[in-house]
Amino acid sequence: MNKQPFFELKPDTVLDAVESLGYLSDGRIMALNSYENRVYQVGIDEKTPLIAKFYRPERWSDEQILEEHQYMYELVEQELSVVAPMKNAHGDSLFSYEDFRFSLFERRGGRAPELDDPEHQFQLGRTIGRIHQVGQSCSFIHRPVVDIQSYGVDSADFISREFIPNSLKIAYDSLTSDLLREIDAAFKRAGDVKLIRVHGDCHAGNILWRDDTPHFVDFDDARMAPAIQDLWMFLTGERQQQQLQIGEVVEGYNEFADFDPRELHLVEALRTLRMMYYAAWIARRWDDPAFPHNFSWFNTERYWGEHLLQLREQFFALQQPVLKLL
Structure with a gap:
């Protein structure tokens, strides 16, 4: 496995990947707390920021990632509050840009549950x-x-x-x-x-x-x-x-x-x-x-x-x- 799997994932690459799907970025990008994959909040011009998740190469196959997505869509269909990947006009949820696979999510807010409550x-x-x-x-x-x-x-x-x-x-x-x-x-x-x-x-x-x-x-x-x-x-x-x-x-x-x-x-x-x-x-x-x-x-x-x-x-x-x- 590549010792530096995300070496080529520069900020410009993240922005270009998001814009390749038709979004116009305002240039703001913030790395979120994720190490297995790479996750970023990306500002969208005059709209709510999106969350872009770039999957670690060689960890999951496309089939395994899409199974995860399908499970989340089934949950959303049952009106469960799950943050599922966004789909494009063709119904796709897993995208590629250069050597990276990624998905986009709506940004959601909230706090951690109180496990002693x-x-x-x-x-x-x-x-x-x-x-x-x-x-x-x-x-x-x-x-x-x-x-x-x-x-x-x-x-x-x-x-x-x-x-x-x-x-x-x-x-x-x-x-x-x-x-x-x-x-x-x-x-x-x-x-x-x-x-x-x-x-x-x-x-x-x-x-x-x-x-x-x-x-x-x-x-x-x-x-x-x-x-x-x-x-x-x-x-x-x-x-x-x-x-x-x-x-x-x-x-x-x-x-x-x-x-x-x-x-x-x-x-x-x-x-x-x-x-x-x-x-x-x-x-x-x-x-x-x-x-x-x-x-x-x-x-x-x-x-x-x-x-x-x-x-x-x-x-x-x-x-x-x-x-x-x-």
């Missing part, structure tokens, strides 16, 4: 229930699955082989082996849970709270996964807090979709897999100059020591009783 938790559950009602109507064909192999095994192997300091390698290998065994046991306890199309990355930064309603953005990580993949990130704080939160979330969720309680066995397993995958994601992108610049704390002895500590805490969490629906 029971009403916000309930509303988040209701909205995800509606999203999953659509998500379970069919399956992705081209997009991958959230699973132990890609998120856990492959991540641990890559970190162990390429990044973990020699002084921590034995401890890391032993701990990740134990974690993967516990994660596998958690999936087996959950049983044959249903895989559906999910948002895949439901952290607070991908939710805009406006007019007492959550609005969802950035379906770039949409995959096939158990429903709990889109719910567990709403659970914060100590176990007692999470017990109350899951009750609110599932109560809202069940108004539109049926939550399978067996999936509660996967909360800490999926949390652990995300931590492993996140570290490996940064490591895999380390040749991209934007990553050392923006993640300067990564790949230091201190970082890896703290990462091991967090994983040990997850090993303990995986052995605790599962959350219950009261």
